[in-house]
Amino acid sequence: MKIACPKCDFHPTPNILWQCRPGCGHRWHTFATHGICPRCSKMWHDTQCPDCELWSPIDDWYHEDVPERVMPLREPHKEVILQSAVGEELRPFLGRTLTLSPSAASGTPSVLAGVGS
Numbered sequence: 876m877k878i879a880c881p882k883c884d885f886h887p888t889p890n891i892l893w894q895c896r897p898g899c900g901h902r903w904h905t906f907a908t909h910g911i912c913p914r915c916s917k918m919w920h921d922t923q924c925p926d927c928e929l930w931s932p933i934d935d936w937y938h939e940d941v942p943e944r945v946m947p948l949r950e951p952h953k954e955v956i957l958q959s960a961v962g963e964e965l966r967p968f969l970g971r972t973l974t975l976s977p978s979a980a981s982g983t984p985s986v987l988a989g990v991g992s
Contacts, residue, residue, distance in 0.1 A: 876938070876939065877939070885924055892904055893905040895917055901914035901915065906933075909933065910933040
C-alpha cells in the first residue's frame with residue numbers, strides 16, 4: 876500500500892507527526908492508525924498535508940501499489956494504411972497514435988500530432 880497526498884503526491888515518512896487538535900493534543904503518525912488518535916480515540920476523517928497544507932479525506936491518501944507491467948512479446952509491426960474521408964492515405968508511425976484534424980485551407984484531414992502509445 877502506498878500512502879501519498881491526493882493533492883500533491885507528498886509521501887509522508889513515519890517520522891512525521893500529526894497533532895490531535897482540536898482534541899487531546901497528542902502527536903502521532905496518523906497513517907499508523909488510519910487517522911484514529913491513539914490517546915483519545917478521536918477519528919480524523921480528513922487530514923492536512925504537511926507539504927501542500929491542503930486538507931483531504933484520509934481514505935484518499937491510500938493507493939494500491941501497481942506493479943510495473945511487462946509488455947508481452949508481439950508479432951512484428953505491420954504497416955497500417957489509413958484513409959481519410961477523401962481517400963488520401965495516412966501512414967502512421969509504428970507504435971504511435973495520430974491525431975487528425977480538418978485542414979483549415981482544404982477541409983481535408985491532416986495530421987496534427989503523434990502521441991506515444
